[in-house]
Amino acid sequence: GALVYQYPRRTICKSGTSMRMECQAVGFQATSVAWYRQSPQKTFELIALSTVNSAIKYEQNFTQEKFPISHPNLSFSSMTVLNAYLEDRGLYLCGAPDRNNNQAPLFGEGTRLSVL
Amino acid sequence: QQQVRQSPQSLTVWEGExxxxxxxxxxxxxxxxxxxxxxxxxxxxxxxxxRSVSDKKEDGRFTIFFNKREKKLSLHITDSQPGDSATYFCAASGGTNAYKVIFGKGTHLHVLP
Structure with missing residues (x-):
C-alpha cells in the first residue's frame, strides 16, 4: 500500500539552532509534497507545496529562508527549520497525494519539534 | 478568514449512537x-x-452527506465505538491548485462505553 514515512518522529533543539526533517513516500510517486505545521490549539498551517520540477510555493508567513525544502525525486522530500524559536514548536507533517487513488494527501506520522 | 469551519468543537456520544x-x-x-x-x-x-459531484459517500460505518448549494457537509459515524474517539478534520481542495488542502480546526469526538 501507499505510505508516507517521516523522520525523526521527535526532535528537540536549542533556540536559534536548526533541524532537518525528512519525508519518504513508499508505494507511490509523490509528485507533489505539502508540508504543514500543526501547532497546539491550531489546525494545520500549510507551509509550502512542492512539486517535482516546479518552483516550491510558500504560503504567507512562511519563507524559503526560514523553511528551505528539497524535493529531489518522486519519493523523497526534506525540510529544514532554520533558527528555530519557541513559536516554531509543533508537529510538522508531510503530505503527498497518491494520484492513482485520489487527490487527498496521505500523511506521515509527523516530526514533533520542541525548542528549548 | 477561516475557509473551512467545523462544528461542534467537541462531541460526546454513547457507544452505539x-x-x-x-x-x-x-x-x-x-x-x-x-x-x-x-x-x-x-x-x-x-x-x-x-467529490462535489456526489451528495453521499459511504464506507462502512462512515458516511459523508454533501450539500453543494449550502456549502455544507457532514460526517456520520454510525454505531460509534470507543475506538472512534479521536479528532476528526474536515478538509477541502480544488480550484486552481487541486493539491492545496485547507483544513478545519477539527471536532474532538468522545465515545463513551
Missing part, C-alpha cells in the same frame, strides 16, 4: 473534501473523501 460532525466551507471552487482521523501523538489518517 450515531455521531454527526459538521463542516462548512467558503470557497465555491472547492470540489474535493477529505476527512481525516487523528489520534493523539499520531499523524492524520485519511478516513473518507467525497
Amino acid at each position: 450515531t455521531a454527526i460532525l459538521n463542516c462548512s466551507y467558503e470557497n465555491s471552487a472547492f470540489d474535493y473534501f477529505p476527512w481525516y482521523q487523528q489520534f493523539p501523538g499520531e499523524g492524520p489518517a485519511l478516513l473518507i473523501a467525497i
Whole structure:
C-alpha cells in the first residue's frame, strides 16, 4: 500500500539552532509534497507545496529562508527549520497525494519539534 | 478568514449512537473534501473523501452527506465505538491548485462505553 514515512518522529533543539526533517513516500510517486505545521490549539498551517520540477510555493508567513525544502525525486522530500524559536514548536507533517487513488494527501506520522 | 469551519468543537456520544460532525466551507471552487482521523501523538489518517459531484459517500460505518448549494457537509459515524474517539478534520481542495488542502480546526469526538 501507499505510505508516507517521516523522520525523526521527535526532535528537540536549542533556540536559534536548526533541524532537518525528512519525508519518504513508499508505494507511490509523490509528485507533489505539502508540508504543514500543526501547532497546539491550531489546525494545520500549510507551509509550502512542492512539486517535482516546479518552483516550491510558500504560503504567507512562511519563507524559503526560514523553511528551505528539497524535493529531489518522486519519493523523497526534506525540510529544514532554520533558527528555530519557541513559536516554531509543533508537529510538522508531510503530505503527498497518491494520484492513482485520489487527490487527498496521505500523511506521515509527523516530526514533533520542541525548542528549548 | 477561516475557509473551512467545523462544528461542534467537541462531541460526546454513547457507544452505539450515531455521531454527526459538521463542516462548512467558503470557497465555491472547492470540489474535493477529505476527512481525516487523528489520534493523539499520531499523524492524520485519511478516513473518507467525497467529490462535489456526489451528495453521499459511504464506507462502512462512515458516511459523508454533501450539500453543494449550502456549502455544507457532514460526517456520520454510525454505531460509534470507543475506538472512534479521536479528532476528526474536515478538509477541502480544488480550484486552481487541486493539491492545496485547507483544513478545519477539527471536532474532538468522545465515545463513551
